[in-house]
Amino acid sequence: MCRNIHQLHNFEPxxxxxxxxxxxxxxxxxxxxxxxxxxxxxxxxxxxxAVITAATRELLDALVTSAPPKDRAVEAAKARARAERRYAS
Known part of the structure; x- marks a missing residue:
């Protein structure tokens, strides 16, 4: 049920x-x-x-990092590659 919760911090956009x-x-x-x-x-x-959406937005707005932002397309490709390895028969 929670597999759709993905990291939301430090992405561009x-x-x-x-x-x-x-x-x-x-x-x-x-x-x-x-x-x-x-x-x-x-x-x-x-x-x-609604409350958790607001709290999550507040958290994301408050977080800081010195790491460069991640690219969504690159991260999605990495996830697909991991899935292919995991489910390869």
Whole structure:
């Protein structure tokens, strides 16, 4: 369920609002143990996603590093290569 949470810090261009929201949604899904909450829990689920999205954005804005920003395309290629090695038969 949480495999879609990726590192968001130190990329050029910076993480988008959609990426931050997707990570928060995956986190809440994992903690709640469900991908689709019941109607009775929908408001609490949505509130948690909003709070975690805001906290994640605040964290990303506050983090500093001396490392050069990573390139998304290069990191995606590395991940594909790792997956190919891992799942090669």
């Amino acid at each position: 910076p993480a988008t609002a959609d990426e931050v929201h997707a990570a928060a949604l995956q986190y809440v899904r994992k903690v709640a143990g469900t991908t689709r909450p019941s109607q009775a829990n929908q408001a609490a689920f949505d509130q948690a996603v």
